[in-house]
Amino acid sequence: MTLLITNVRIASENSPDLADADVLISEGRIQQIGRSLAAPAGTRTIDARHRILMPGMFDAHVHFREPGFEAKETIASGSEAAINGGITGVVMMPNTRPAIDSATVVANVLDIARRTARIPVYTSGCVTKDRHGKEMAGIDGMRALGVKMLTDDGDTTGDPAILLRAMQYATGFGMFFASHCEVPELAGPRALNEGLVSYRLGIKGSPACAEEIIIDRDIRLAHAAGAHIHIQHVSSKLGMETIRWWKSRGDVRVTAEVSPHHLIFCDEDIGDFDTNYKMNPPLRTKADNEGLLAGLIEGVFDLIATDHAPHTPFEKSQDFVAAPNGITGMDTALVSLYHYFVATGKFGWDLVVKRYSAEPRRLMGLPVVAIEAGQPVDLILFDPEAETTFTREFMKSKSRNTPLIDQTLKGSVAFVMLGDAILLER
Amino acid sequence: MARKDLLDISALDREEIEHLLEQSIPFKELFTRSVKKVPALKGKSVLMLFYEPSTRTHSSFEVAAKRLSADVTNFDVAHSSITKGESVRETVETLQAMRTDYIIVRHGRSGLPGMIARQTKASVISAGDGAHAHPTQALLDAFTIKEKFPDPTGRKVLIIGDILHSRVPRSTSTILKKLGVEVAYLGPGSLVPRTGPENIRRFTDYKEAMAWNPDFVYLLRVQMERQDVQYFPSLREYHHLYGINEARLEEIRSRGLYLMHPGPVNRGVELCDAVMDYERSLINDQVENGIAVRMAVLYWLKPGSTQ
Numbered sequence: 001m002t003l004l005i006t007n008v009r010i011a012s013e014n015s016p017d018l019a020d021a022d023v024l025i026s027e028g029r030i031q032q033i034g035r036s037l038a039a040p041a042g043t044r045t046i047d048a049r050h051r052i053l054m055p056g057m058f059d060a061h062v063h064f065r066e067p068g069f070e071a072k073e074t075i076a077s078g079s080e081a082a083i084n085g086g087i088t089g090v091v092m093m094p095n096t097r098p099a100i101d102s103a104t105v106v107a108n109v110l111d112i113a114r115r116t117a118r119i120p121v122y123t124s125g126c127v128t129k130d131r132h133g134k135e136m137a138g139i140d141g142m143r144a145l146g147v148k149m150l151t152d153d154g155d156t157t158g159d160p161a162i163l164l165r166a167m168q169y170a171t172g173f174g175m176f177f178a179s180h181c182e183v184p185e186l187a188g189p190r191a192l193n194e195g196l197v198s199y200r201l202g203i204k205g206s207p208a209c210a211e212e213i214i215i216d217r218d219i220r221l222a223h224a225a226g227a228h229i230h231i232q233h234v235s236s237k238l239g240m241e242t243i244r245w246w247k248s249r250g251d252v253r254v255t256a257e258v259s260p261h262h263l264i265f266c267d268e269d270i271g272d273f274d275t276n277y278k279m280n281p282p283l284r285t286k287a288d289n290e291g292l293l294a295g296l297i298e299g300v301f302d303l304i305a306t307d308h309a310p311h312t313p314f315e316k317s318q319d320f321v322a323a324p325n326g327i328t329g330m331d332t333a334l335v336s337l338y339h340y341f342v343a344t345g346k347f348g349w350d351l352v353v354k355r356y357s358a359e360p361r362r363l364m365g366l367p368v369v370a371i372e373a374g375q376p377v378d379l380i381l382f383d384p385e386a387e388t389t390f391t392r393e394f395m396k397s398k399s400r401n402t403p404l405i406d407q408t409l410k411g412s413v414a415f416v417m418l419g420d421a422i423l424l425e426r
Numbered sequence: 427m428a429r430k431d432l433l434d435i436s437a438l439d440r441e442e443i444e445h446l447l448e449q450s451i452p453f454k455e456l457f458t459r460s461v462k463k464v465p466a467l468k469g470k471s472v473l474m475l476f477y478e479p480s481t482r483t484h485s486s487f488e489v490a491a492k493r494l495s496a497d498v499t500n501f502d503v504a505h506s507s508i509t510k511g512e513s514v515r516e517t518v519e520t521l522q523a524m525r526t527d528y529i530i531v532r533h534g535r536s537g538l539p540g541m542i543a544r545q546t547k548a549s550v551i552s553a554g555d556g557a558h559a560h561p562t563q564a565l566l567d568a569f570t571i572k573e574k575f576p577d578p579t580g581r582k583v584l585i586i587g588d589i590l591h592s593r594v595p596r597s598t599s600t601i602l603k604k605l606g607v608e609v610a611y612l613g614p615g616s617l618v619p620r621t622g623p624e625n626i627r628r629f630t631d632y633k634e635a636m637a638w639n640p641d642f643v644y645l646l647r648v649q650m651e652r653q654d655v656q657y658f659p660s661l662r663e664y665h666h667l668y669g670i671n672e673a674r675l676e677e678i679r680s681r682g683l684y685l686m687h688p689g690p691v692n693r694g695v696e697l698c699d700a701v702m703d704y705e706r707s708l709i710n711d712q713v714e715n716g717i718a719v720r721m722a723v724l725y726w727l728k729p730g731s732t733q
Contacts, residue, residue, distance in 0.1 A: 195621045196622075198621075199596075199619050199621055200596070200623075201536055201558055202555070202557030202558030202559070202596060203536045203537075203556065203558070204590075272540065273540055273541070314515065317541070317545075318513065318514070318515055319514065319533075319535045319536075319540075319541045320536065320537045321535045321556075322513075322535065
């Protein structure tokens with residue numbers, strides 16, 4: 001297929017300015033970028049005036065629930081939700097049933113992905129068998145199938161001695177560790193932040209220190225082991241500052257991610273027990289929102305990741321304590337980043353491309369895609385002048401547990417193309 | 427305005443609260459008559475759904491409903507399918523099919539009555555949910571205080587004990603604030619949250635709290651059953667620091683303070699035996715007033731159509 005996208009504005013991770021150009025695509029590659037390009041005969045032309053062309057996003061933290069919880073999500077439905085949101089690559093978390101803790105399960109997951117997903121789906125693997133924190137998982141077998149990230153996500157690897165030894169063991173294989181940070185003894189029923197809102201609702205909260213203690217612990221363990229540690233979904237300002245301090249030392253490889261919902265929402269939004277605002281780590285305060293945003297702009301956070309966590313309407317309609325933790329993010333992430341931050345001038349498209357497309361691929365050791373001549377096609381068109389209403393029908397995820405349900409936000413993912421295939425066009 | 431549910435006292439405005447408290451007065455007057463029953467809710471059905479043990483709240487609601495001539499059914503949680511793993515959601519769907527008019531719920535989980543209310547046409551009343559709300563307790567406390575001070579504006583209530591785990595101070599302080607009453611909390615630092623409401627004074631020292639000059643001393647039950655970890659070293663130490671012993675009772679008596687407690691009491695922990703005979707103890711008034719305000723609430727709420 002030969003395609004000419006004209007009058008488009010190109011975003012890149014290197015500059016906040018958008019470059020006006022035409023882009024000629026054929027045979028799955030960007031052939032030419034320039035002004036007033038001539039279209040060869042038979043070329044389809046898209047007039048993309050006002051639209052923004054950028055590489056596809058990459059989400060390094062998603063729960064696709066297959067195998068084991070297919071009522072919530074499958075690899076097929078999750079990857080369609082990704083495409084719906086302009087995301088062209090993902091890393092699955094291993095808290096499936098069975099947990100992704102051996103070569104057998106990794107092979108099974110990758111096989112399902114190959115057969116059912118239209119985008120590349122990668123998976124992380126467990127640090128410990130069944131995420132129990134007792135015995136190490138089958139690390140080398142998973143490595144042989146391409147697993148790079150080890151994590152017991154959903155829980156902290158409780159025993160620091162096991163984690164330290166696993167770090168010492170796997171670092172030489174080129175693997176790195178990702179940590180969900182939480183002291184379980186401090187976290188109560190793991191429902192919401194400890195503060196005025198938890199007091200008002202009468203549910204024991206999980207204090208920010210429960211997270212911050214493990215952020216610090218796991219970076220220290222990586223420091224001792226010479227390992228690379230990636231801190232997942234940081235929710236507190238003091239957690240961000242802990243990471244900043246360790247990064248400033250320069251003697252441990254630490255990366256970190258922040259989720260859109262921790263930038264946008266706070267615990268006050270829970271209102272009258274709205275379970276669509278329940279996730280773990282929980283929404284904290286407005287001051288944390290601001291601290292995390294400052295950390296993202298400053299570069300303390302290497303990447304943005306959604307922690308896409310689908311649950312069925314029945315599960316989420318239970319009372320606030322019984323309802324499971326997590327919200328979906330694939331369908332909504334990019335539009336919400338535009339609506340809340342780019343459109344309001346908090347940061348530019350360069351930050352979005354860098355933190356949600358380039359850096360997550362670098363973390364995974366994958367080639368970074370860019371809108372440049374000679375690059376393989378992995379791109380999206382974003383329409384800043386359109387709006388998106390996140391109705392049930394709009395969502396491609398099997399679940400719709402998001403605070404943005406039925407909300408209308410500025411911006412729309414208009415077009416997604418990967419290789420020679422147009423995956424989305426609206 | 428008619429409401430379908432009563433889940434949390436904070437949802438009511440002052441006018442509604444005053445209305446309910448006024449409506450409670452004629453109901454209370456009934457109790458001194460030989461026939462204590464009125465036909466107000468004749469033909470209506472009330473379902474009691476108590477997932478937590480309760481003596482006084484359960485019987486108070488039951489008596490209130492029967493004095494209004496409603497039919498009362500007790501949903502037997504202990505012998506229900508709940509022990510077979512049926513979720514509350516599924517139970518609610520069953521109850522909805524029974525077309526009951528009022529559901530009175532007590533549950534250990536905060537917010538659970540609200541979840542039921544959203545899924546049923548019946549009027550749902552929280553009879554205590556987790557550490558969240560106990561709206562009829564708040565009403566009976568306010569009623570009891572207003573019997574002593576018809577205009578309670580500027581009066582002071584000191585609530586002593588386990589603020590963290592108790593729904594009573596949350597609801598009762600909310601209603602008292604709406605009526606212009608000042609509220610302070612006293613208890614161990616581990617049980618009086620630092621992040622409580624800003625308009626409530628917080629004490630950890632008994633003497634300092636008494637120097638604040640309260641008109642009412644409101645003791646909370648020390649909720650041993652709700653403590654997932656230890657919050658203070660021992661009951662003996664708690665009694666020593668915050669319990670109303672004989673000496674403290676003498677001071678309370680000499681200052682003419684009223685004493686309240688939502689029950690059931692732990693003798694020797696939050697109070698000593700002698701407190702039960704204190705002439706300004708309002709504990710029994712609270713029980714009697716509880717029936718009156720619950721009648722007023724049942725009479726006031728308007729269930730959705732159950733046809």
